Amino acid sequence: MQQLADLGDTSGSKPGAIEVRDLSHVYDGVNGQVKALEDISMHVAPGKFTVIVGPSGCGKTSLLMMMAGLRAQTSGELLCHGAPIPQPDPKRVGVVFQEASLYPWLTAVQNVEFPLSLRNDPKTERRERALQMLALVGLEGFADRYPHELSGGMKQRVSIARGLVQDPPVLLMDEPFAALDEQTRMTMGHELLRIWSTTSKTVVFITHSLTEAVYLADEVLVMSARPGRIIDRIAIDLPRPRTYEMMATDKFGGLRERIWQQIRSAH
Ligand SMILES: Nc1ncnc2c1ncn2[C@@H]1O[C@H](COP(=O)(O)OP(=O)(O)OP(=O)(O)O)[C@@H](O)[C@H]1O
Ligand SMILES: [Mg+2]
Numbered sequence: 001m002q003q004l005a006d007l008g009d010t011s012g013s014k015p016g017a018i019e020v021r022d023l024s025h026v027y028d029g030v031n032g033q034v035k036a037l038e039d040i041s042m043h044v045a046p047g048k049f050t051v052i053v054g055p056s057g058c059g060k061t062s063l064l065m066m067m068a069g070l071r072a073q074t075s076g077e078l079l080c081h082g083a084p085i086p087q088p089d090p091k092r093v094g095v096v097f098q099e100a101s102l103y104p105w106l107t108a109v110q111n112v113e114f115p116l117s118l119r120n121d122p123k124t125e126r127r128e129r130a131l132q133m134l135a136l137v138g139l140e141g142f143a144d145r146y147p148h149e150l151s152g153g154m155k156q157r158v159s160i161a162r163g164l165v166q167d168p169p170v171l172l173m174d175e176p177f178a179a180l181d182e183q184t185r186m187t188m189g190h191e192l193l194r195i196w197s198t199t200s201k202t203v204v205f206i207t208h209s210l211t212e213a214v215y216l217a218d219e220v221l222v223m224s225a226r227p228g229r230i231i232d233r234i235a236i237d238l239p240r241p242r243t244y245e246m247m248a249t250d251k252f253g254g255l256r257e258r259i260w261q262q263i264r265s266a267h
Contacts, residue, residue, distance in 0.1 A: 015082050017170050017202035018044040018067060023076030024227075025062055036062050038227035040076070046169070049196060049203045051213040053259060054223030055267055060206045063228070064174050067204060068095045080170060090115045094163035098175040100155035102147040102162075109134060109143035112161045133161035136195060153184040160192070164199070173205045177212070185209075186244070189216055193242060210256045210263075215242055220259055224266040232262045 025037040037059040044050050052060050065071040066078055069085040078084065080092055088095075102111045109130045116126035134143055137157040147155055156176060163171055173192075177185040189212055196203055207213055213220050214236055222232040236255060238246055246252050 016043040016079075017046040017048070017081055018042070018204065019077070019079040019082075020063075020067075021077040023063075023066070023073050023078055025059065025066070025074045027062075035227040037073070038229050040228070040230055042221060042230060042233075044202055044204060046081075046202050047200050048218045049193075049205065049216055051205045051207060051217035051220045052223060053207060053210065053213050053220060053263060054228060055225045055263065056208075057226050058223045058266070059226060059228030060223060061174055064095075064172050064204065064206060067170075068093050068172055070095075090166045090168060092168055093170045093172060094166065094168040096156075096159050096163040096171070096173045096176045098178050100147070100152075100159040102155055102158055104147050107144050107146055108139065108150065108158045111147070111158055112165050115162065115166055130161070130165060133165050134158070136164065136198075137161045138191065151184075152180050153188060156180065156188060157191075160195070164195070164201075167199075168201070170202045170204070173203065175206050175208065178208065185212070190242075190244075192216070193240075197241070210259050211247065213259060214238070214252055214255045215247065220255075222259060222262040222266065231266055232259075234258055234262075 020040050020042045023037060023040040027034040027036055040063060052063070054060055062071065066073050067080065067085070069088045085093060103114065106114065109127065112133050113126045113130035116129065131143060134140065137160050139154060139157050139161070142150065142154065150158065160176070177188050180188060193216060205216060217236045220234045220236060221230050222234070223229065224231045234255065238251065
């Protein structure tokens with residue numbers, strides 16, 4: 001419990017890309033109220049890759065939706081680069097969900113440029129930008145394919161390209177690779193790190209895979225079972241760029257073990 005007191009002190013001296021202070025959330029469900037999140041405080045420095053893990057139902061998606069301006073918290077403060085985020089704003093925060101959620105009637109490039117068309121950007125400009133993003137995620141040559149013509153991993157790449165198209169400084173990802181097979185998932189994680197290192201974005205990433213968490217993160221936040229609280233924060237001090245070989249090291253195993261012990265105690 002001594003840890004918890006330390007964890008509350010997340011203010012840091014530099015302004016965070018994401019700052020959460022004493023955030024709690026209660027849902028009004030049909031069967032009464034559900035306390036989903038309790039006293040969450042966190043500070044994500046700009047450019048950092050933060051991973052959130054925790055038992056199913058502990059409030060990870062709820063927290064991410066609040067960071068994306070898709071849901072308002074019951075109490076507490078949430079700031080993105082110093083300002084609240086009362087509604088979705090893809091220029092400030094991009095979001096990628098577990099399911100690729102592409103529009104089936106639009107091609108890959110049309111899906112990526114969709115957020116830009118909402119802003120009425122000139123057509124040639126937005127097409128060029130969308131094609132750049134498809135190239136960034138390794139999908140040159142697939143711009144005119146429809147979602148049903150793409151594999152699961154490719155659809156998820158299109159989804160990432162769409163999250164990046166407005167060049168938001170913050171990218172939120174909710175189990176983006178959960179539906180993929182292990183090999184594709186590892187490749188996608190590797191690709192994501194490559195994109196992250198070339199775009200220097202702040203990433204907040206949710207996963208149930210502890211290997212993925214250690215492989216990707218600068219810092220892993222572990223949440224307790226509902227109501228979700230942050231019960232541990234673990235610095236992943238493995239060198240970058242990360243390599244597959246690192247996964248076999250004692251250090252990697254030790255970090256994964258520490259997260260696992262915390263999650264077990266979190267139930
Ligand atoms: N719109 C809603 N109305 C009522 N309760 C909700 C709503 N959305 C989520 N909840 C409840 O809040 C809690 C947290 O849900 P949330 O989806 O944030 O968890 P999670 O950590 O993302 O879980 P998982 O790992 O399974 O995705 C759950 O108990 C869920 O039933
Ligand atoms: Mg979830």
